[in-house]
Amino acid sequence: MRWSAIKAFAVKELKTTLRSREQLFWIVFWPMILVLMTGYIFIPPSVDQPKTLKIGVVNYDNRSTAPFNGSYFVQILDEVEYKGVKLFDVVEYENESTMVDDLKGGRLDGGFLIPRGFGANLMMGQATLRIYVGASDLQSAQINEAILRGFIEGMSREIAYRKVNETIYYMRRYGSQYMPENLTIPGFNETLVEFLEVWMTGLVEPINATFVDVKPETLMTRSTVIGWYTLGAAGMSILYTGLNIGSLMAVGEKERGTLKRLLASPATSTDMLIGKTLAGVLTLGLTTGLSVIVGIFGCGAKILWNPLKPEHWLVPLLLVLGSLLMIGFGMLLSLVTKTARGASGLSTVLGMMLSFTAGIWFPKSWMPEWMRFLGDVFPATWAIDAMRSIMVFEAGLAEVLLDTFKVLAATTVVYLLGILAYRTVLRRYAEA
Amino acid sequence: MMNLSNDRSMYEPAVSVKNVSKRFGDRTAVDDVSFEVKRGEVYGLLGPNGAGKTTLLSILAGVVNPTSGTVRILGTSPLDSKTRGLVGFCPQEPVVYDELSGFENIMFYAGLHGLSGSEAVKKCRELLDKLGLLEHADRRAGKYSGGMKKRLNFAIALIGDPEVLLLDEPTTGMDPGIRRTVWDLIAELRSLGKTVILATHYMEEAEALSDRVAIMDRGRVVAEGEPDRLKRECGLRAVINLELMEPAGGALKLVEPYAYERAVYVDGNSLRVYVEDPDTVAPKLVSRLLNNGYKLLAMRISPPTLEDVFLKLTGRRLVEE
Numbered sequence: 001m002r003w004s005a006i007k008a009f010a011v012k013e014l015k016t017t018l019r020s021r022e023q024l025f026w027i028v029f030w031p032m033i034l035v036l037m038t039g040y041i042f043i044p045p046s047v048d049q050p051k052t053l054k055i056g057v058v059n060y061d062n063r064s065t066a067p068f069n070g071s072y073f074v075q076i077l078d079e080v081e082y083k084g085v086k087l088f089d090v091v092e093y094e095n096e097s098t099m100v101d102d103l104k105g106g107r108l109d110g111g112f113l114i115p116r117g118f119g120a121n122l123m124m125g126q127a128t129l130r131i132y133v134g135a136s137d138l139q140s141a142q143i144n145e146a147i148l149r150g151f152i153e154g155m156s157r158e159i160a161y162r163k164v165n166e167t168i169y170y171m172r173r174y175g176s177q178y179m180p181e182n183l184t185i186p187g188f189n190e191t192l193v194e195f196l197e198v199w200m201t202g203l204v205e206p207i208n209a210t211f212v213d214v215k216p217e218t219l220m221t222r223s224t225v226i227g228w229y230t231l232g233a234a235g236m237s238i239l240y241t242g243l244n245i246g247s248l249m250a251v252g253e254k255e256r257g258t259l260k261r262l263l264a265s266p267a268t269s270t271d272m273l274i275g276k277t278l279a280g281v282l283t284l285g286l287t288t289g290l291s292v293i294v295g296i297f298g299c300g301a302k303i304l305w306n307p308l309k310p311e312h313w314l315v316p317l318l319l320v321l322g323s324l325l326m327i328g329f330g331m332l333l334s335l336v337t338k339t340a341r342g343a344s345g346l347s348t349v350l351g352m353m354l355s356f357t358a359g360i361w362f363p364k365s366w367m368p369e370w371m372r373f374l375g376d377v378f379p380a381t382w383a384i385d386a387m388r389s390i391m392v393f394e395a396g397l398a399e400v401l402l403d404t405f406k407v408l409a410a411t412t413v414v415y416l417l418g419i420l421a422y423r424t425v426l427r428r429y430a431e432a
Numbered sequence: 433m434m435n436l437s438n439d440r441s442m443y444e445p446a447v448s449v450k451n452v453s454k455r456f457g458d459r460t461a462v463d464d465v466s467f468e469v470k471r472g473e474v475y476g477l478l479g480p481n482g483a484g485k486t487t488l489l490s491i492l493a494g495v496v497n498p499t500s501g502t503v504r505i506l507g508t509s510p511l512d513s514k515t516r517g518l519v520g521f522c523p524q525e526p527v528v529y530d531e532l533s534g535f536e537n538i539m540f541y542a543g544l545h546g547l548s549g550s551e552a553v554k555k556c557r558e559l560l561d562k563l564g565l566l567e568h569a570d571r572r573a574g575k576y577s578g579g580m581k582k583r584l585n586f587a588i589a590l591i592g593d594p595e596v597l598l599l600d601e602p603t604t605g606m607d608p609g610i611r612r613t614v615w616d617l618i619a620e621l622r623s624l625g626k627t628v629i630l631a632t633h634y635m636e637e638a639e640a641l642s643d644r645v646a647i648m649d650r651g652r653v654v655a656e657g658e659p660d661r662l663k664r665e666c667g668l669r670a671v672i673n674l675e676l677m678e679p680a681g682g683a684l685k686l687v688e689p690y691a692y693e694r695a696v697y698v699d700g701n702s703l704r705v706y707v708e709d710p711d712t713v714a715p716k717l718v719s720r721l722l723n724n725g726y727k728l729l730a731m732r733i734s735p736p737t738l739e740d741v742f743l744k745l746t747g748r749r750l751v752e753e
Contacts, residue, residue, distance in 0.1 A: 008543025264493035267518035
């Protein structure tokens, strides 16, 4: 084993790889495209902003002289905000059928039909209101309905509180004229008015619930999710590029016709193996680095790396181990492939399949039980999950150390088996 | 590096092949071949395609293991990586990396031979210059013509400053001018004391360059020796080539009695007659053919070549048409 030969193989591999447009696309551009697609199509910047619904309104209560009429309601719809974002983008219609046509055409998220006398009824009794739920797809129908329901329930509650407050105000102001001052309810120390205030508040809102926002860490923010996917894109490249590098290690040279000359040179097959593996690991490091840069600076991904934290130094180790693992698997694949085209095709297909089953591209929680099992037993998943835990979810050393050792053990076994396969294939090709 | 000044090793043959056979399944590519090549000698392996030359060179290069027999290069096994460092191998097909420039290709192999830095750069540039590729050194090899790739292929074989050079059809596909340059280089290598094993099916190449020749056919060495000696031992003094107006097959019986050991070969309208005494036989041959109604287009008397030796030994031509 000689360093000059290893270096020669590594430099040659890097040059031939980076000068091949096809390889350059798959190794460099494809992961970057995946990250950008994640950041701008699957999880667009608007994803963690409140949604503004485009709603239609048909107002038949716009001529009422009551203190509150349909026009005031439309004004409320137009001005109401949630977390600083307008909740509705209001479009007024002359009649119901035109609005329904736009709902059916998917041009509106919802609609309100305000009947005549709506305002007066709201003040003095119970008002009726027809609400249409529209949607451009099934998922948004559920979201739109929830928003519309939430708004109406909130508004109903507000109106009820106002009515209670008004009632109590008049009871306090005029009650003493008609009710004895010390009138109390047996078993309670409050006056009748105080009792009625509590009672009516209970009628308006029997449960005063407090909602505390605790979301799963994986879905905490858009930047976290993009961080998760960015490392997934890098992991996906490690899967199929690693398989590709391993499976082409011998057959690539054979098909170029260079193998016999290399075997006749003073370089050993070990020099070739190490040189090519080194180039493969550097290539995959480049892929990961570019994906991370695009994820952070292009899409706002949350990916942390702090050299002062010892667990963060496990990341490059996990990257190298993951790359070696997949190169090892690739060398095992070369036992069953006879041509470079076959090796490359099989690597890409297997890499794609594994990226789905291994929880690299989709969270394992989305998968059926049997598929989740595949992810749980696949060592590359351990490596990528550990990298995600450290760089996205700020896991400590103790949380990832066991997984790192598991990856180390699996990589050692797979790579050694890969070397045996590589030597077998070399002998087979030399004798051909 | 191996100590080449060692006294014992200086008397050893550079290449020793003993009873080497190589079988691929049912097919025997090399069949019980033995020979020795001295240091500083150019040894030709002459034979048609499929004679086993390439397989034999692969065995000598340590790429393929023989099924039986032994091979020693500079006294050691060709499988030893140190030995391979002293051997330059030029395969028949130009094998270069198309994505790399000519210079990068040769630098890659320099790295495999342990050369690096300015020493490697200097050596690579010298070789490219010798083979007329220096001005194309930075062009990608994929853009090279077939002849340029062959030259680069040859240059790569020389990068390790080999003691033993194994050349498999090194000039096939080269134009005559470049072929002459390669021949000159081989001659220069011999003058430097390098050992060259040259597999070729070009009879004139083997004759011009080789100190000794092994003629191979169907995996076996059918004759071995210096070219002139081989021709003498075949009993051939001259060859009379006769071009007739019509197919020459019918004339075979007429000329056979005049040929040495009845050695006559027919090829279309041509007759190739091997004789001991051309001055006496030529007029008789012409007169016999004309008297029997054959019309003669041309006649040429020439000394025999290795092609004629091969033809006489095997009944077939080196290059089948």
